[in-house]
Amino acid sequence: MFSLLHLLILPFLCLVNALTNTTNPPIRQVYTFGPNTFIEQIAVRSNSHILLTSESVPTLFTLNPLLISPNASVLSTFPNATGLSGITEISPDVFALVSGVWDLVNTRATSLNIWTIDLCPPSPVIKHVTAIVNSTIFNGMAAIPGTDLVLAADLALGAVWRVNIRTGAYGIAFSDSLLAPLGTDPGTNLGINGIRVSANRKWVYFANSAQGFFGRVPISRCGEKVGNVEVIASVGILTGVAGVHFDDFALDGEDKAWIATHPSDVIEVQVGKGVVADIQNSTLLLNPTSAAFGRGAERERRTLYVTNGGTFVGDTFELVEEGVVAIDLWKV
Numbered sequence: 001m002f003s004l005l006h007l008l009i010l011p012f013l014c015l016v017n018a019l020t021n022t023t024n025p026p027i028r029q030v031y032t033f034g035p036n037t038f039i040e041q042i043a044v045r046s047n048s049h050i051l052l053t054s055e056s057v058p059t060l061f062t063l064n065p066l067l068i069s070p071n072a073s074v075l076s077t078f079p080n081a082t083g084l085s086g087i088t089e090i091s092p093d094v095f096a097l098v099s100g101v102w103d104l105v106n107t108r109a110t111s112l113n114i115w116t117i118d119l120c121p122p123s124p125v126i127k128h129v130t131a132i133v134n135s136t137i138f139n140g141m142a143a144i145p146g147t148d149l150v151l152a153a154d155l156a157l158g159a160v161w162r163v164n165i166r167t168g169a170y171g172i173a174f175s176d177s178l179l180a181p182l183g184t185d186p187g188t189n190l191g192i193n194g195i196r197v198s199a200n201r202k203w204v205y206f207a208n209s210a211q212g213f214f215g216r217v218p219i220s221r222c223g224e225k226v227g228n229v230e231v232i233a234s235v236g237i238l239t240g241v242a243g244v245h246f247d248d249f250a251l252d253g254e255d256k257a258w259i260a261t262h263p264s265d266v267i268e269v270q271v272g273k274g275v276v277a278d279i280q281n282s283t284l285l286l287n288p289t290s291a292a293f294g295r296g297a298e299r300e301r302r303t304l305y306v307t308n309g310g311t312f313v314g315d316t317f318e319l320v321e322e323g324v325v326a327i328d329l330w331k332v
């Protein structure tokens with residue numbers, strides 16, 4: 001017999017079992033930056049090299065994770081900006097990214113610009129696409145495969161913008177109360193944060209940091225919303241992952257996502273099941289900001305690279321331990 005109490009506590013107990021029963025896959029340090037280089041987003045090239053953006057410096061970094069001790073090098077530094085945010089591959093080895101003059105405390109920007117960087121030639125070719133005059137933040141960005149369109153998450157407006165990388169035209173593709181932040185104070189002011197388009201182009205997956213859930217919304221080929229937002233997994237005691245904040249994430253190409261979660265988790269979620277695993281590590285996962293699977297050999301494709309925003313230390317709140325770690329999912 002089911003009582004109301006059973007209905008309330010059963011899902012909780014099952015999930016806690018499921019979570020505690022999973023073995024943490026091994027995590028290893030890949031690269032740590034010097035102080036005050038808040039690392040925001042990650043993309044992986046077809047040659048396995050990692051691209052990293054920082055909101056603290058307008059520099060695109062790269063490193064080769066196949067080396068035993070990789071070193072980050074500078075690919076390019078962008079003008080009239082204090083940092084970079086979203087980055088997404090728009091055609092083979094060509095990436096679109098956003099630069100801005102950031103107010104890091106309020107997580108807002110002025111002077112947003114969209115660029116492309118072509119990494120095929122021996123020295124990268126950079127093009128300015130457009131300035132975005134009427135948004136205060138583009139956070140995550142995601143290309144719609146096979147089109148010139150890039151979608152960008154506006155966590156202040158609760159909207160998804162669409163930029164045509166070829167023509168520079170842009171505007172809001174859609175907005176929704178489930179994409180919005182809860183308020184304007186730090187802690188409540190980050191609505192839709194990470195964004196990825198599924199390989200079949202049918203869904204926009206996103207995390208809403210303030211509202212504490214991961215979800216998806218069906219889109220047309222042009223990036224219009226064609227159905228309701230579906231909540232896939234929520235933060236809270238009912239799902240066994242309370243007191244945490246979802247950030248950006250990686251999709252596995254099927255029905256799972258690995259969400260970089262503050263302060264020290266990567267949470268695996270699955271469509272139809274919700275939270276399925278919580279990879280927690282207080283020494284190697286330090287305010288994770290984003291995640292991406294490796295590319296290349298099979299082992300790389302089962303390696304999840306996670307960026308760490310870092311932690312503040314001392315009286316001056318110096319930010320340290322920002323960088324990238326690898327979670328070897330192929331070992332479990």
Ligand SMILES: *[C@@H]1O[C@H](CO)[C@@H](O)[C@H](O)[C@H]1NC(C)=O
Nearest residue numbers: 014017018019020021022023
């Ligand atoms: C825990 O994992 C083991 C090994 O995969 C499995 O045999 C067992 O049924 C699991 N237990 C629960 C409670 O899920």
Ligand SMILES: *[C@@H]1O[C@H](CO)[C@@H](O)[C@H](O)[C@H]1NC(C)=O
Nearest residue numbers: 025026027280281282283284
């Ligand atoms: C973090 O991960 C490393 C490597 O997998 C492991 O050795 C260590 O025990 C973990 N630490 C915590 C606090 O879970």
Ligand SMILES: *[C@@H]1O[C@H](CO)[C@@H](O)[C@H](O)[C@H]1NC(C)=O
Nearest residue numbers: 061069070071072073074075
């Ligand atoms: C690593 O890269 C940085 C910046 O590009 C450079 O200053 C430093 O010398 C490099 N370190 C090594 C060990 O190559």
Ligand SMILES: *[C@@H]1O[C@H](CO)[C@@H](O)[C@H](O)[C@H]1NC(C)=O
Nearest residue numbers: 078079080081111113128131
């Ligand atoms: C950068 O700023 C300078 C001075 O305001 C301006 O002349 C230049 O066009 C700007 N460049 C870009 C790419 O916005």
Ligand SMILES: *[C@@H]1O[C@H](CO)[C@@H](O)[C@H](O)[C@H]1NC(C)=O
Nearest residue numbers: 132133134135169170171172
């Ligand atoms: C933003 O500005 C662009 C360029 O002026 C314009 O095309 C677009 O309609 C504006 N969108 C919004 C939502 O204000």
